[in-house]
Amino acid sequence: MSENLISVNNVSVNFDYQENFISKKQKIHAVNNINIKIKKGSFFGLVGESGSGKTTLGRAILGANKISSGNVIFHDDERDYDLTNINKQDLKEYRKKAQLIFQDPYAALSPRMTVRDIIAEPLEVMRITNSRQETDDRVRDIASKCRLNLEHLRRFPHAFSGGQRQRISIARALVSNPKFIVADESVAALDVSIQADILNLLKQLQNELNLTYLFISHDLSVVAHVCDIVAVMYLGHIVEMAPSRKLFKNPKHSYTKALLSSIPSIDPENKSRAIELKGEIPSALNPPSGCVFRTRCPNPCDNCRNGKTEMGLIEVEPEHWVDQCCANCS
Amino acid sequence: MSHLLEVKNLDVKFDTDEGRITAVENISLSLDQGKVLGIVGESGSGKSVTAKAIMQLNPGNTNYNNDAEIILDDENVLRFTSKDDLKKIRGGKVSMIFQEPMASFAPAIKIGSQMVEQLLIHKDINKNEAKEISINMLQRVGIADAEKRFNQYAFELSGGMRQRAMIAMALSTMPKLLLADEPTTALDVTIQAQVINLIKDIIQEYQMGVIFITHDLGVIAQIADDVAVMYLGSVVEKGPVNKILKNPKHPYTKGLLEALPDVNNLDAPLRPIPGNIPSPLDRPSGCVFRTRCPNPCDNCRNGKTEMGLIEVEPGHWVDQCCINCG
Numbered sequence: 129m130s131e132n133l134i135s136v137n138n139v140s141v142n143f144d145y146q147e148n149f150i151s152k153k154q155k156i157h158a159v160n161n162i163n164i165k166i167k168k169g170s171f172f173g174l175v176g177e178s179g180s181g182k183t184t185l186g187r188a189i190l191g192a193n194k195i196s197s198g199n200v201i202f203h204d205d206e207r208d209y210d211l212t213n214i215n216k217q218d219l220k221e222y223r224k225k226a227q228l229i230f231q232d233p234y235a236a237l238s239p240r241m242t243v244r245d246i247i248a249e250p251l252e253v254m255r256i257t258n259s260r261q262e263t264d265d266r267v268r269d270i271a272s273k274c275r276l277n278l279e280h281l282r283r284f285p286h287a288f289s290g291g292q293r294q295r296i297s298i299a300r301a302l303v304s305n306p307k308f309i310v311a312d313e314s315v316a317a318l319d320v321s322i323q324a325d326i327l328n329l330l331k332q333l334q335n336e337l338n339l340t341y342l343f344i345s346h347d348l349s350v351v352a353h354v355c356d357i358v359a360v361m362y363l364g365h366i367v368e369m370a371p372s373r374k375l376f377k378n379p380k381h382s383y384t385k386a387l388l389s390s391i392p393s394i395d396p397e398n399k400s401r402a403i404e405l406k407g408e409i410p411s412a413l414n415p416p417s418g419c420v421f422r423t424r425c426p427n428p429c430d431n432c433r434n435g436k437t438e439m440g441l442i443e444v445e446p447e448h449w450v451d452q453c454c455a456n457c458s
Numbered sequence: 459m460s461h462l463l464e465v466k467n468l469d470v471k472f473d474t475d476e477g478r479i480t481a482v483e484n485i486s487l488s489l490d491q492g493k494v495l496g497i498v499g500e501s502g503s504g505k506s507v508t509a510k511a512i513m514q515l516n517p518g519n520t521n522y523n524n525d526a527e528i529i530l531d532d533e534n535v536l537r538f539t540s541k542d543d544l545k546k547i548r549g550g551k552v553s554m555i556f557q558e559p560m561a562s563f564a565p566a567i568k569i570g571s572q573m574v575e576q577l578l579i580h581k582d583i584n585k586n587e588a589k590e591i592s593i594n595m596l597q598r599v600g601i602a603d604a605e606k607r608f609n610q611y612a613f614e615l616s617g618g619m620r621q622r623a624m625i626a627m628a629l630s631t632m633p634k635l636l637l638a639d640e641p642t643t644a645l646d647v648t649i650q651a652q653v654i655n656l657i658k659d660i661i662q663e664y665q666m667g668v669i670f671i672t673h674d675l676g677v678i679a680q681i682a683d684d685v686a687v688m689y690l691g692s693v694v695e696k697g698p699v700n701k702i703l704k705n706p707k708h709p710y711t712k713g714l715l716e717a718l719p720d721v722n723n724l725d726a727p728l729r730p731i732p733g734n735i736p737s738p739l740d741r742p743s744g745c746v747f748r749t750r751c752p753n754p755c756d757n758c759r760n761g762k763t764e765m766g767l768i769e770v771e772p773g774h775w776v777d778q779c780c781i782n783c784g
Contacts, residue, residue: 178617178646289734290501291734319501319673320500320673320674320675320718321713321714321717321730323717323730324729325730327719328727328728346646347647347719348721349718349719349721353719353728372724373724376721386648387647387648388721389651390648391647391676391721392650392680393676393679393680394675394679394703394715394718394720395703395704396679396680396699397700398679399680401651401655402648404648404651404655405648408618408619408649
């Protein structure tokens, strides 16, 4: 039995793009040649700016986006699921085991369904339960695990605050008893006090229910706190990957360094200015050749500047992977 | 010296179908030229409503109390009724930057035309001069190819660039007061760092007063001189940023700081503030924070205390209720 739950091997996701009907078809390279292994029971963090391909990768792993090349394998207890050529029956099975928590708790819940119906819907759609009684039991069970007040199950979402709504979304994701959860910016829309509450809840549920998370976020301080291992994405590539403590103590890639220095310090006397990256993330339609980061790199070498280097992760320390280009440049 | 802006005893109430909602109650703030006042608080704490009151941008069902004063440059903004008076403040003396730059630009009008339009309203200049000022301003905020961007639409710009253009537009009329309502919340950290540095430089250069609204205490630490912490429409603590963040007195401020993940201290557990912010429809009587206070005294628990700021050290004001509770 494998110790990994998910293996992502050389995965790329491209989208077709045509500006208008007479112009040439182009490809958007959203995710390029990604290799990651997510261990069972781990809290895997994926960080990066908007447009870096975090969400696309998360959706590809869930089978919600088409994978252009490479494969994603989900290692279940008895068997493996290969998501690249999965048949309909298996995909249905897989959906029970891998679920998604969305970003915006205000948009993710139907305003016309009661909380009980929202949480019960996956059970009914996937035909997991056989009777109404059984459904109700499962709903009540998971709702209390997510610290929802059981008397509130008959209310509609508008009666709840952001944090409570997010707990409802979590309950809905967990009701089918999944093993793998993708949390896509699940705390980004919440206030700090509630954010802490939801993060603690996710951790607690992980222990109780033996879950594995892929936690997608742009907030490094949150990721540093909850994740065991973190991968930093830039323009569709992973540029650095390491256990979170190593990554935050000793970042190697210039992009990670810039990201870390950009977190505003809570100490008003710490007036050190952030390492400012020039410009903005380039368009994925037309990514730089060679190292994708070279247009914003603070100290590119000559090879790199001319786009002659190739990207690829190398292990500089045990379990600490950095893009080779950056390891050579600086 | 008189302050650039002084808000005294302001209440803001909205008449809705469900009754009269108190959004802001009895707040007093002041701001000097060249300073940044940060307002922090959770969503629903009345931060934006306060800022909008200064520009009279709250909707028609808004009620202000009679003894409230918002003194801007020795004039009480709340007494302004005519359109001409309001025009002077909206975009003239006061400019505002919003959270979502995509929603604040008209999508079908070029960025440049929008900038020129507001300059023509507020300044006695012709179109060409306005264009020149606008392009200069765009360059000033670090937009490369300012002339090209001037002729583009909002959707052609990236998020960070749109926010810069928004700032350029807000500053082009040389306002005395800039209201920045969560200007960096929708941006990535790297772009956020750029925008914060930009705003800092501009304050230095033009000596304007800034009210900076955010829920991110890290951003406040980096940009503000003074902070007001708001909870459910009341200011519960205010003072110099150093004192508030290093030596917070109010349990709510302490709670906010403890809930914040700190990259430099990964072992610290995240402590959420227990409970939820109550609905403004059933605002707790007495101290508004009592439903979530970690150690309320008996008087407080029964809603018998009155709120009011007292000065615990020079310039550092805390709600009296919490001082008594401990």
